[in-house]
Amino acid sequence: MAYEKRFDERGFDELRPIEAKVGVVKNASGSALFKIGKTVAIAAVYGPRELHPKFLQNPQTGILRINYNMMPFSGHGERVRPGGSRRSKEINMVIQNALLPVINLKEYPNAVVDVYVELPQTDAGTRCAAIVAAAMALADAGVMMKDLVSAVAVGKVEDKIVVDLIYEEDSYEHGSDVPIAILPNSGKVSLLQMDGDITPEDLQLMIAKAKIACQKIYDVQKAALKERFKKTQGD
C-alpha cells in the first residue's frame, strides 16, 4: 500500500506550524515554550544551583538533571495517571544525552542544572519538542553552551519518508518513528532513536531531511531568544 496523502494533508517534508516564546515561567532562571502542531512543551531551568544530597555532588563538574512530564489530560484517550513511568525515565535520559554535548558543565562544579519540561497537550514528537524548548530555556538562563539543540521526529509510513509525525502516523501499524536531535552549527546528531523497520538508505535520507527541518526550527529558536531581549536593547 502506498501512503499517498498525509492524514493532515501536509507535504511529506512539511513541518506543522511552529511557535516559540522565551521567558514564560517567571520563577525560573530561564524558560521557553515550544509548540509544533498540537504538541506543546513548556521548559524551565532552575540553576545552576546547589545539589542535594551532598553525595551526588561532583567537584569536577556540574550535572544536568531532566524531568519530563506529560500532564494527565494531555494525551490521546484516557487520563494518564501522574507520576514517573519507565517511558518517562527513558525520555529523561535521552533528552539529557541530547543536551549534554553542548553544555559546558565544568563551569559549575558541585552544582546542578535542573531542567523541567511540562506538556499540557501532546500530538506526537513530544521528546523532540521537549528538547527544542529545553535548549532555549538553557540559553535564556545564561548557561554556558557551545550551541543550541534542535530536534524533530522523522518517520516512514508505508513507503514514504515523512517529516514531523503526528499521532496517527506515529501509531500507524506499519510505520517507523525516528526522533532526531541535531546541533545546528556542527550538524552533529545528539539524539537518535528508531522504532520500526527501515533500510540504511531510508535512514540516510531521514537524517538529511531532519537536518533541513531542524534548520527551520533553529531559526525560530534564535528569533525567540533574540526577541526576548530586544526590548532591553532598544529598537
Add this chain to the structure above:
Amino acid sequence: MTHTTRENLLASFKAGVHLDGRKLTEYRSITVRKSVTRSAEGSAHILLGETELYVGVKLGIEKPYPDTPEQGNLMVNAELRPISCEKFEVGPPGDEAVELARVVDRGIRESHAIDTHALCITPREAVWSVMIDVCTVNATGGLIDASGLAALAALLDTTFPKNTDTIVHYEERTDKALPIDSYPVPVTVYKFGEYLVVDPLPEEEEHADARLTIAMTERNTICALQKGGVSPLTADEILAMIDIALKRAPELRKHVLR
C-alpha cells in the same frame, strides 16, 4: 530569596497596602482562558498575578462507588510541579498539594456543582467519572483560589466524548455539556496580626498567622471551609473573613462565567 521582615510587612498593611501596592482585600489581575488543551474533555488556564496553572478535566466510565450506586464519581488531583517554584520537589503530591486538591474538591462536591445523578449510565454498573487535574506552571502565591477558579472554568468547558455502552471514543466529541448546577468559588483570607488580607505574595504569606478558605456559592451560601495555619481564630475574625469572601466571590466568579 525575596524576603520581608514581619515588622516591615505589618507597617505596609498598616498603611493599607500589600508590598506591591494593592489594597489588602484586592486580588492581583486575573485572566482565565478555557479550551486550552484539546486532548482534555474540558480545560482552563489561569493567570493570577504571575501565578499560572492549567486545569484539565478528563471523563471516563467506571463502576460507581457502592454507597452512591446511581451517581457519577468526582476526583480532584493537584500537583505542585517543580517547574513552578524552586522549593517544589519531584515526587508524589506532598501535604500542600493534597490539601489544595481536597479543598477544591470539597467546594465542587458540597455545592453539588456537578449533577452527579445525570452522570449515571447504568445503575450499580457504569457511571461517568469526572477527573480534575491541577498542574502548576508558575507558583507565586494564591494557589488555592486560582485552582478553584480554574477548576470551575474547566468544568464549564467540559463536553462528553461519544460512548458505546462502557467504551469511550475519545476522538469523537459530542455537543453535550457536563451538567453544572452551581458555581462555587474559593476565597482564602489570611490573618496577619490584626490585618485580614487576600492573595498575599509568597514573601508575605510566610508571615501569616492563619488562613481560612471559604468556598462561596452564587447563592451566597458557604459550601466548604478550611482553616490553615497554626494560630487560632476568634469567632469575630471568622465572621469578618466570611464577610470579605462574600464581597470578593462575585467578581472572581465573573472571570469564569464569561
Add this chain to the structure above:
Amino acid sequence: MKTEQTSIVEDKTIAVPGEVIAQGMGFIPSTGTYRENENIHAARLGVVSVDGKVIKLIPLSGTYLPKLNDRIIGKIIDVLMTGWRIELRGPYSAVMPLKEATSSFVPRNADLTQYFALGDWVVGKIVNVTSQKLIDVSMKAPGLHKLKGGQVIEVNAQKVPRIIGKEGSMISLIREATGCNMIVGQNGLVWLDGEPQAQLHAVEAIRKIEDEAHLPGLTERITAFLQGKSE
C-alpha cells in the same frame, strides 16, 4: 599572497549560543566566546562587544558567580563550630569564619548565635574564592553589618552595575527621591527600608532600570519616573 576572509557582526548585536559572530584569525576571542577554526562563536546568550580585535560577549542573564571583593547580601543558613554559612543566591554558599565576623574579640566558647543567628540577613564582602568555588565572606570592614527590618528583593545579577550607576549615581538618585535606605549586593539582591509607599516606588524604579537598562537616557527617565511618583 593569501587574503584573509574576515567578517564580524555589529557591536551590540544579540547572539545565541553557537552563533558565529566573527570570521578570521585576526580576532581574539575573549569572555563568553570561543574559537573553532576560522570562526568565533558565542558561548552563551549575550550581547556582542567589539573592542578593536577583541570580541567579548556580555551576558544578559545568568546566575551570579562570586568574585573577590564583591559586596554581597546574604542570609545565615547554618551556625558552624568556627563560623557561619551564608546563602548568597546561586550554586555556592559562603562561609564566614569567626575571625572575619567582627573586629572585637570573640571568647573561645562563645555562643555564636549571639553574633549571627539562623535567618539573619547581612551585608558582607567576599574575601576569598578558591578554584573549587569555596567562598569566604568577611564583615569586618566599615559598612558591613547585620540588616534589620525592611525587605530584600531579587534582581538580575547582570543588571547590578546599572542599578548602582556610575559612582553610585543611580542608587543615590533613588535614595534621595524616596528617602529609602538601600544596599545593593553584587549577587543580585537589594535590601531596602523606608515608608511603605517609598519602598514601593523604589522597587518600581529598580524594575524599570532592569527593563530599560540599555535604552539611552536612563537617568533622565528614572528621574522623571520618581518625580511623577512623589507628586
